[in-house]
Amino acid sequence: MNEFYLVALLLVGVIVVNAGKQLVPRIPEAFLLIAMGWGLSFMPVFHNFKLEPKFFMLLIIAPLMFIDGQKQSFANIRKRFQGIFLLSVVLAVVTAVVVGLITKQIEAQWTFPLALALAVIVTPTDAVAVKSMTGSNEMPKGVGEALELESLFNDATGLVLLDLALSVLSKGTFSVVQGIGYFLFVAVGGVVIGIIGGFLLVMLRFNLNRHGKNPELTTIPISLLTPFAIYLLAEHFGVSGILAVVATGIEHNWEADRLRLTSTNVQLTSRTIWSILSGILNDFVFLILGISLPEVARNVT
Secondary structure, eight states: HHHHHHHHHHHHHHHHHHHHHGGGGSOOOOHHHHHHHHHHHSGGTTTOOOOOOOOOOHIIIIIHHHHHHHHHHHHHHHHHHHHHIIIIHHHHHHHHHHHHHHHHHTTTSOOOOHHHHHHHHHHOOOHHHHHHHTSSSSSOHHHHHHHHHHHHHHHHHHHHHHHHHHHHHEEEOOOOHHHHHHHHHHHHHHHHHHHHHHHHHHHHHHHHHHHHSSSHHHHHHHEEEEEEEEHHHHHTTSSSSHHHHHHHHHHHHHHHHHHHSSOOHHHHHHHHHHHHHHHHHHHHHHHHHHHHHHHHHHHHO
C-alpha cells in the first residue's frame, strides 16, 4: 500500500509543478521539480526514503532510454557516428579516468575503482536537465540534436563504466585487459541483444496488426512492455540492459516504415501514450532527486 501512496504522491507532484510552472517561467522546470520533491520528503510515507537502484533502472531509466532511442534516426546516427563516438565514448571514458585519478590523489584512502565509480556517476551529462535550463534561450542550429545524441550514448557509456567499477570493487582486483574485455562484452552484447530483440518484436507487432481483429489491444501493450522485457533479457545474460533498450529503440525507429503500415488508430494511440509517459517519467527523476536530498544530507553530515 505504501508503494501506491508513493506513486500517487509523485503524480500529484507532477500535476502541481506542471500546473504552476507558468507562474514562474524564469525558473527551470527541473529546479521546480526538485523543490517539490524536497517538500514531499517531509510527508510520513517518504521518511527514510531510499531509492532501490534496480527498481529505478528498470521502471524509469529503461523506458526513458527506449523512448530517446526511438527519436533517433539510424541514418543520422551513422552520419554523425564519429562525433558521437568521440564525445560520448572516448571523451566520457577519458574524463572519468582523469577525474578518478585526481580523486584518488585527493582521497588517498580510496581505491581507484571507488574513485572511478564516483567519477562515472558525475561524468555523463543529462539532456533533460540542460534542455530544461536552456529551453527559453535560442540554441545554435544542430546543438540540440547533438546534445540529445551525445547524452543518449553518454548515459549508456557511464552506466557500463559504473557497472565495471562496481564489479572491480566487489572482486578487489583490476586488470586493464580484463577491464577492456569486460567493457566490450557488456557494451557489444547489449547492442546485439537489443537489435535482435527489437527486430523480433517489430515483426510480432507488424503481424498482429495485419491479422488481429483488435490490434490496439495487443500491439500497444507489447510496445509498453518492450523496454522492460529487453532490459531484463540483457541483464539476465550479463550485458548492458541500458544499451539494449537504446538499440531496440533505434531499431523501432529504423523499422518505422514497416510499423506505419499498421492501423492509424494504433499509431496515434501508441505515440500519445509514450509521449505522456516520457514527460511523467522525466518529471519523476527530478522529484525523486528532491525526495532523496534529506537522506543524502544526513549521510553527508
